[in-house]
Amino acid sequence: MASGDTSTAPTDTTTASGETSTAPATSTQTTTPKPSISAPAPAAPASLPADGDSARCRLPERLSPGGRGWVRVFSVWGQHCACVLGAGFGDPPHTQGSLPVDCLNGGTYDGKKCICKSEFNGPQCEFAEDVIPTNVSTFQAEVEVQVKVTNKNFSEELNNKSSPVYMEFEEQFKKQMDTVYKRMTGYKGIVILSLRQGSIVVDHTVIIEAPLSNNLDATLESVTKQVVKQLEDINTTTGNCTGTFCLTAPPNPVKNATTNFSAADICKQIVPQDLAQYYYPHITEKGTLCCLTRCSQDLPDFLNCNYGQCQLTSSGPQCTCANKDVFWYPGDRCQTRVSKVGVGMAVPLVVLFIAGIILVTFLGRARRRRPLAWLRGQTAKLC
Template identity: 30%
Template sequence: MDIIYSGIPEYETVNITKLTPGSVVVEHDVILKAKFIPDYKEFINKIAKKVEEKIKNATQEQILNNDTCTTLLCFNMTATKVQNISVTYDPEEECRKKAGKDFAEHFFVEYKDERPKCITRCMPGFKASLNCNFGTCRLERSGPRCYCLTTDTEWYSGETCEFSTKKSLVYGLLGAVGAVVLVGLVILLVFVLRSKREVKRQKSKVNQLYQWHEEDGGPAPGTFQNAGFNISEEQEDSMHLDSVYSNFQPSLGHIDSKTQVKIQRPQVMMSSL
């Protein structure tokens, strides 16, 4: 076997796994060893084709050298095949195992100088590195996250700390808003005080009017007086009813008590105001 595969630079050895009794069928593993390169999967496929070519060429030579073979133990080229190609090294899987169960999904392999590097996005200097601008990257269970810095003059914000806000501008805006609110409160306070003062002044006027009215003999506040008819009010051309009744003596001797007096039925007249 070593003679057949000796022309392959990556050939290491052969491991015979099965011999079929009474025949020349030999199942074996061809062990190859090579340096790691980023395109290792494609490289392994090429080597596997070389192995297949080698074993088939060796079988073909045996057939040509024994073309008069009539026994059952002759080489059969169609029975020679390569199968079950396997790779014992997987950088992605090894990287995730080193990271641990909690953070395995956030670790991956990136090639640098043709060598695999097990990294996360928080590691600088790679194509997949997360740029946090004005912040620091930390790996959490939920994934990489940027924590923004705060300086004496600025605040930084955003998913990757890409936005900056000057503290002086914020303080100025807050001061302006505070001044506007203060002026508004002062105006409101002045309006309330003036309203209360006006209400108090009107109330004082009403109380004074009531007091003057009571002193002049008018009705108490809340009562009604018919100014058009007041028998108690004395006028210059009025006469006392007592003097009239004292001199008045009616005489009913000449009145016919059987005389009927007809009074016209009163009618209600409606007028619009």
């Protein structure tokens, strides 16, 4: 169509009676109707997804505060969906400019949340667990004792642990002592410490795997009594040389009872190294070792956070008070809380109360001054 031609398109007009009439066009030539809006229409994107693909057009602007929600933005062009700000079609949200969470203490981000190591917790793995369990339920006790082999004579070759004579004696002695101690719960074997003259005097250590308890000294004492009982039995039952060796035990056969077990050392090995100073060993009722912080109520001096929760941070156990958007906490252990709503309502009431007192005081003074002024006026008239 030639430019410059003017025409009026037919329009539908509704009369007052409801009838519709069509006004005739003033020209036989027609043009494309002008847009009804004054603002220019935006340019269409170069490529658009097919109808029904609007769900594939998404823009993850940012993670929600919890790190689990997405914000999706759509720009509609007719019946199509146009992705705005450079968002692609059909890509997973975490590949389109998402903000990954900074996971601490060795945690890893899986696209939705932080996967923490077993000893940490929190949205960013920022808190250490207040209870770290172990599978330790026993400890090794060592009881040093002495027995005498009465049917053998000591020889210089027994001083040399590499000699065939010594190795043969060691093998036979261990076999026979296994039969002596085998009835003891947790018996693991013996270690020969020394051999010396007097027939053959054998100093050896009996190794026992004893159950863990909060009182290791009491457990050691109990284990020692069991060893003594077994040695007393050889004086009455096996003293007739029923084995390779004829054995006797002195009246006080135990020389020492010790253990190298340290619950504190075990905890230092398994807890986070930079927080090891805040963990303490604890034996449960089932006899298992746990490593606890003062956030655990199993410790006598645990940190009571009242209206909050105890969390272990790099600076030690601290109280994190709950609902800080609603309450004020003047103390560091969340023991007292003040409602912000209550304070917000109380402040205007206090202001009104003070204003009322000031107003009453002012009015009272004004009333006292009025009679005095009237009396002065009457006195002036008389004069």
